[in-house]
Amino acid sequence: MSGERASAAAVPHRAEIVVDLAAIRHNVRRLRALTRTPDGGGPLMMTVVKADGYGHGMVPVARAAREAGADWLGVATLDEAVALRDGHDRGRVLCWMAVPGEEYAPAIERDIDVSAYSLAQLAEIEQAAVEQGTTARVQLKVDTGLSRGGCLPVDWPALVDAARSAEERGAVRITGLWSHLACADDPAHPANDEQERVFLDAIEAARGAGLRPEVRHLANSAAAVLRPSSHFDMVRVGIASYGLDPAPGATGDLGLVPAMTVRATLAMVKRVEAGASVSYGHRWTAPAPTTLGLVPAGYAEGLPRAASNRGNVWAAGSRRPIRGTLCMDQFVIDLGDDTAAAGDTVEIFGTGHDGAPTAQEWAEVVDTINYEIVTRVGGRLARVHVDSETAATAREDDQ
Structure with a gap:
């Protein structure tokens, strides 16, 4: 952009955010390439579009990500998930944040995967599904060391047992197990190895309880490009999808476009x-x-x-x-x-x-x-x- 006077067509607003959807598609494709394995395989790609697409506009960004091959979309809140569906997205969507008493029915009836961190939350989801006469898709989150959202390891056996019982009652299907890394932007941090170990233990406990989820996922943007061992079945890529470096100083040139x-x-x-x-x-x-x-x-x-x-x-x-x-x-x-x-x-x-x-x-x-x-x-x-x-x-x- 040069310093010449802008025409009304070039800058029609006093001040504006301009989002290039072609850059979103480029970045999603590039990130898929970066996470490919030597045999051409690799994890599924979740593009995270929470917070109004990180300020870029959730629905248009979601559409561009899908066009580039995003398998899943991720959002934080239930209202974000509903807005995606109401914006005509029909692919798989995971929502991961709710507070006690929130209404799960709108998300469940729109075929959105929701998350459970506790026995109480799982019970709320199951009750909403029962009232609708349907089966809720649920992913269980374990706290592997971020000490934020998620079920503590000490409580995990009870949660996976309860989830299996809910599956047997027909109101819930456990589609995923997941967690979130605290220090992925610092590849040498010992917390990365420890969280991965705790996650593997949680997966084994879930398997022992009889759960057979579709996807297991741990990696965020930084881990997607820096830590292949954390990829499991899917990577959740947020900031990198928008062309910004998730770990400045650690990643080198990723070929992304803001x-x-x-x-x-x-x-x-x-x-x-x-x-x-x-x-x-x-x-x-x-x-x-x-x-x-x-x-x-x-x-x-x-x-x-x-x-x-x-x-x-x-x-x-x-x-x-x-x-x-x-x-x-x-x-x-x-x-x-x-x-x-x-x-x-x-x-x-x-x-x-x-x-x-x-x-x-x-x-x-x-x-x-x-x-x-x-x-x-x-x-x-x-x-x-x-x-x-x-x-x-x-x-x-x-x-």
Whole structure:
């Protein structure tokens, strides 16, 4: 993206998220290739589309992932799972989070696999299935050491026995066993070996109870590309599906393409003299005459205020530093002595073309992870889905 003035067709919004669905398809295919075994086999691929597709738009991303061969989709909440079905997805979907008293019936009747972490949760699912006169598909999650969701190993024998009894009653079918890694982005961390060992023990206990699940899965994005021993029957790939590195510094070039670009239209350009101070608190003062550009997006759009005086954007063909405090609605960039005008395009982060900033770089600037950068953006930002393979464009409100 160059610094020339954007036409109304190029940037129809004040500020927007642009998601390239072709990049999603590319990344899913690439990740399938990276997890192939030498004989051409390999695990099934689950593309995780929770949190509105990590900020990319759940339903369009899900469609693109399916087109690229995703076998399963994964979501966190029951309402996300229902929204996928209502968005016309008909493939296998796993949902893994609920609280006591939540309504399982809408998910069960839409043929969604749900998760159970405890005897009480399994009982709630079974009761919902009985009331519908159907069989619920359930996957059991064991806590192998993340100490977050999942059944503790000490309680696992009781859960798998109860699950087998529920199967015999006909209201439940156990379709999967799974867990989640704590340190997969650090390949040398001893927790990886230990969690894998605990998972194998849990699988054996389930087998001893008479369960025969379709899939066993442990690997997230980082483990999918770094730890083949954790692949089992399926890998759950989230952030890497969106073109972002799940383990910066450990993976090398994975051949992924960031799918999200956040851009805005310069609202104003002004020349200031040396000594002019910028934004709240006057945290930056111009040491010499310079040109400032006003970018109409701020922390209400999910941009981190901690990027004040630290972050960079791409404008007028080069990186431009943020000057002063990033505000709720806007921030200021330094254009130096280069020519720019109101109406020009500013790329806040994107694919990294020509040295432009990426979500990973914004994450490093504010000491967080790329996951947080892409999932937090939104607010008043419009979202546009494009397809660089077909030149198609869709506004979110048209979908």
